[in-house]
Amino acid sequence: xxxxxxxxxxxxxxxxxDPTKKIAADKIEEIKTxxxxxxSSTNSQPWHFVLASSEEGKxxxxxxxxxxxxxxxxxxxxxxxxxxxxxxxxxxxxLSAVLEQEEKDGRFxxxxxxxxxxxxxxxxxNMHRYELKDAQQWMEKQVYLALGNLxxxxxxxxxxxxxxxxxxATILNQVLGLREQGYCASVIVALGYKAEDDFNxxxxxxxxxxxxxxxEI
Numbered sequence: 001x002x003x004x005x006x007x008x009x010x011x012x013x014x015x016x017x018d019p020t021k022k023i024a025a026d027k028i029e030e031i032k033t034x035x036x037x038x039x040s041s042t043n044s045q046p047w048h049f050v051l052a053s054s055e056e057g058k059x060x061x062x063x064x065x066x067x068x069x070x071x072x073x074x075x076x077x078x079x080x081x082x083x084x085x086x087x088x089x090x091x092x093x094x095l096s097a098v099l100e101q102e103e104k105d106g107r108f109x110x111x112x113x114x115x116x117x118x119x120x121x122x123x124x125x126n127m128h129r130y131e132l133k134d135a136q137q138w139m140e141k142q143v144y145l146a147l148g149n150l151x152x153x154x155x156x157x158x159x160x161x162x163x164x165x166x167x168x169a170t171i172l173n174q175v176l177g178l179r180e181q182g183y184c185a186s187v188i189v190a191l192g193y194k195a196e197d198d199f200n201x202x203x204x205x206x207x208x209x210x211x212x213x214x215x216e217i
Contacts, residue, residue: 022192023191023193044098080191167188
């Protein structure tokens, strides 16, 4: 088995975390870098990440699971909890900030190249804003690219993870003040180390066969 196949099959969704085990600070920095450098359409980066490491922070996020009690202990027992948030609007201020960061990082050889990048990104942004009218859905797709990057990357550095959609976004937006910052909560990820009694760690992975998943032409 290749290393990539091994790492792909090694990753699994943790259903119970050991509250006594904490993720080392250097690994948290690696996880932050994973998210920072996640791919997004036209490098639009329409996201923000809330990282909770304290008991108070995790409890605040767990308030959003009031109607999803099966997820509460995952958040409370995890070492760290991440909330992946999506921008409410892809505004011109954000586009300018991304463009200026690209220039600072040396991506443009001259002003013409910079303007070309801005024009190209604006074309796609405006297509979703005004023509397709699906800008929010489009931005959330980019956040889920970051989610996939996070889940596989965390497994590579031997950190267990559980993506969670069972929460009340309205409550979470309120307790974290996300709307006021121009964001909304899209998905939560609990991070840490599996508990000995995590039933899912002992089960074989199950996926549909490749013959059913792929059409080769």
